Amino acid sequence: MESVGYAAAGFVSAQDFLNSAHLSRTACLILDLHMPGIGGLELQRRLAAEHVRTPIIFITADGEPAVSAALRGGAVAVLRKPFKQESLLEALGSALAQLEGPSRDADPG
Numbered sequence: 001m002e003s004v005g006y007a008a009a010g011f012v013s014a015q016d017f018l019n020s021a022h023l024s025r026t027a028c029l030i031l032d033l034h035m036p037g038i039g040g041l042e043l044q045r046r047l048a049a050e051h052v053r054t055p056i057i058f059i060t061a062d063g064e065p066a067v068s069a070a071l072r073g074g075a076v077a078v079l080r081k082p083f084k085q086e087s088l089l090e091a092l093g094s095a096l097a098q099l100e101g102p103s104r105d106a107d108p109g
Helices: 014-018 040-049 064-072 085-100
Strands: 029-032 056-060 077-080
Touching: 014 040, 029 040, 040 056, 040 064, 056 064, 056 085, 064 077, 077 085
Parallel strands: 029 056, 056 077
Antiparallel strands: none
């Protein structure tokens, strides 16, 4: 991510992320469905329960049931391993666009 101009931080586990100061300043999460301790879907559920609206991109080698669950939970994208860098950058662009909301230049009518 840093090689294309984004600030990035990595964490050993979801719990380490939750215990960090990064939660409030994270623009997007890129999660694997399977992580040590708290899995990606569980982290997604916990954040939603706390009304944290950080966009999430999942990466996985799992099949359709897990992918469907991630999307139902509000994931911006689910990328199946292996995936191309361009796919990740497109998903990241979509995630960050969600944060921007409607264009401020739009004519209110």
